[in-house]
Amino acid sequence: MxxxxxxxxxxxxxxxxxxxxxxxxxxxxxxxxxxxxxxxxxxxxxxxxxxxxxxxxxxxxxxxxSTDDLLLAIADELIGRAQYAWEPTGDWRADLRAIGLRIHASYQAHPQAALLAAHRTTGRLHEIAAVEAILGVLRGAGFPDLEAVRIYHAFVDQSLGFAALDAAALTLPAAAQTADLQVWPASYARLDATTHPHIAATAHLLTSDMRRSGYPYALDLLLDAAEARLTALHGGDGLRGVQSTAWTSSPPT
Incomplete structure (x- = not known):
């Protein structure tokens, strides 16, 4: 074009x-x-x-x-669908967790598009609303501006990084997806404890846990770290709720 x-x-x-x-x-x-x-x-x-x-x-x-202009519009649409009818609860951590999970789910619903769009910066309506909402949650929670920006950066990159990684797995042919999952019980679970004691001790857990996305747990780890930093900055007073504006965008289809 x-x-x-x-x-x-x-x-x-x-x-x-x-x-x-x-x-x-x-x-x-x-x-x-x-x-x-x-x-x-x-x-x-x-x-x-x-x-x-x-x-x-x-x-x-x-x-x-151009085609790239259309691709940016697609990326912005996925962001908008992620945040449709989202409303803040007053709990900054719960709000960020909800936003992160919504972003991840939106891209998983369109994995082929996620591979094309997750790494793009659109500068458009829905993305701007997302940046404003996330920074509003962080600043409202009491994070200084530099800290808020850095946590925002880590939060968004983590969300989109996992979205792209998990989307890539979802776009594999079904046979390849099954084969990848079978590596854990067929290979790792059979390793000798004398040569690989740590894998052998946790093989049953690996086989179960590697079947699902690591994003929710990674998100909680990030939020744990953010909460610890906020506590260090403000003590118990730093864990106050956030005052933020509800974000309503295009309804998902």
Whole structure:
């Protein structure tokens, strides 16, 4: 796609497509997400989008400058879906945990898109709202600004890093997923205790735990560390609740 986006006043298509729908940014993003989910990253082409929408591929230029512009919109949509109807509880730790789990779940619901989008910075509506909400929770809890920014950075990178890692596993063919999981009981659980005493002692736990994402526990570890730092800064007074604004974005579909 080239840099040929149509000015805002002329974007809206006045006639329905061949399938009887009126194009919009939302419809194009939803369709792109569906195509990526069904056919992988290679499906994100203007030609395929146009065919699925029942429109001339050039119509996409009315809404997006390029394929990368569309990809950033997809990334922002996943962030928005993660935070739909989220409301602060007044407990900064519970609020951050809820946000982190929502982000991770949103990307797991669209693993093919997560591989394309989890590492991108959009600077768009939903991402801006997310940054504001997370920093609001941290500053409201009593973290100094530099500490709030550093915890925000670690928190978001951890959430998106696990989202991308777990998404990569989900996009493997079913046979490969099964084979990877079988490595733990078939290989690690059979190692000799004389040569690998620590693996042998914990093999039954490894076999069980490695079947699920390590993100929730990693998130708790990060929050434990943040809470310890807050306590060191303010003592017991530092564990006060957060005053933050509810964040409502696009409903998930």
């Amino acid at each position: 080239s840099e040929r986006v149509v000015p805002e006043p002329r974007r809206r298509r006045r006639r329905p497509t061949k399938q009887g729908v009126v194009l919009s940014q939302e419809l194009i993003v939803d369709t792109a997400l569906r195509l990526i989910g069904q056919h992988g990253a290679d499906a994100l082409t203007v030609r395929r989008l146009g065919a699925t929408l029942g429109a001339d591929p050039s119509a996409v230029y009315r809404y997006f400058h």
